[in-house]
Amino acid sequence: MSDEKGDAGATGEPVEEAKKKGGKGRLIAIAVVVVGMLAGAGGVWWYTQRGGAAPASGDKHAEAPAEGGEGQGEGGEGGEASKADPSAAYIEVPPMMVNLRGGGPAKFIKLRFIVVAAEGKTDVVKARLPVILDALQPFLRELRPDDLNGSAAVFRIKEEMLRRSAQALGKGMVRDVLIQDLIQQ
Structure with a gap:
């Protein structure tokens, strides 16, 4: 029990x-x-x-x-x-092809982008587009193939292009840079 x-x-x-x-x-x-x-x-x-x-x-x-x-x-x-x-004015820039810096075989980058001009500044930005391209050439030529690796690479390049464009034309002229194609060969 x-x-x-x-x-x-x-x-x-x-x-x-x-x-x-x-x-x-x-x-x-x-x-x-x-x-x-x-x-x-x-x-x-x-x-x-x-x-x-x-x-x-x-x-x-x-x-x-x-x-x-x-x-x-x-x-x-x-x-x-x-x-x-x-208010946005989109200015398409002709494609650019630039060689990348490096000691090995020649590497190139082909870049196609659009510049967004500030309100009412479209004609001024179009007229001074060669100044923007001249400001971007040294930066793009100094890039190395390693600089294009990773998900944040396009963001960093875009920010630097926007900064240099604003520096070349003056503040308030360029609102944004839109990267359409970024091809490394």
């Missing part, structure tokens, strides 16, 4: 604890899944509200004025993007 009581007491108590722990574990797992789903749904809602999905379509520029009024009331993030399009 003592064995039966001991067995019943020993098996009865851990089974109840196991049920309680298993129930709590399942409840926590369900809560984590629900919170994750809510966070994902919130992220999707936030992304669509700020206009992140719209640039994928080709008609974004046609819709920009209609969205500008709505976006400006929500912190200005959507309005900032719609303000940038009408």
Whole structure:
């Protein structure tokens, strides 16, 4: 009898604890899944509200004025993007081919980019485009093949090109440099 009581007491108590722990574990797992789903749904809602999905379509520029009024009331993030399009003047620069610095066999870089002129400065920037190219030539010729490795290489090159363009023409003339092609041979 003592064995039966001991067995019943020993098996009865851990089974109840196991049920309680298993129930709590399942409840926590369900809560984590629900919170994750809510966070994902919130992220999707936030992304669509700020206009992140719209640039994928080709008609974004046609819709920009209609969205500008709505976006400006929500912190200005959507309005900032719609303000940038009408005032931007894109000046395509002829492709440049420059040899890279290095001791081994000759390596070249072919670069095609667009200069974004500030509002009302398009004609001035177009007229002084040779000055921009002259400012960029020494920088591009000093690049080594190792400078083009990694994911941040294009960003660093773009920032340096923007800095040198602004230095050559003066502040407020060039808003951005958009790299279209960067090919190393």
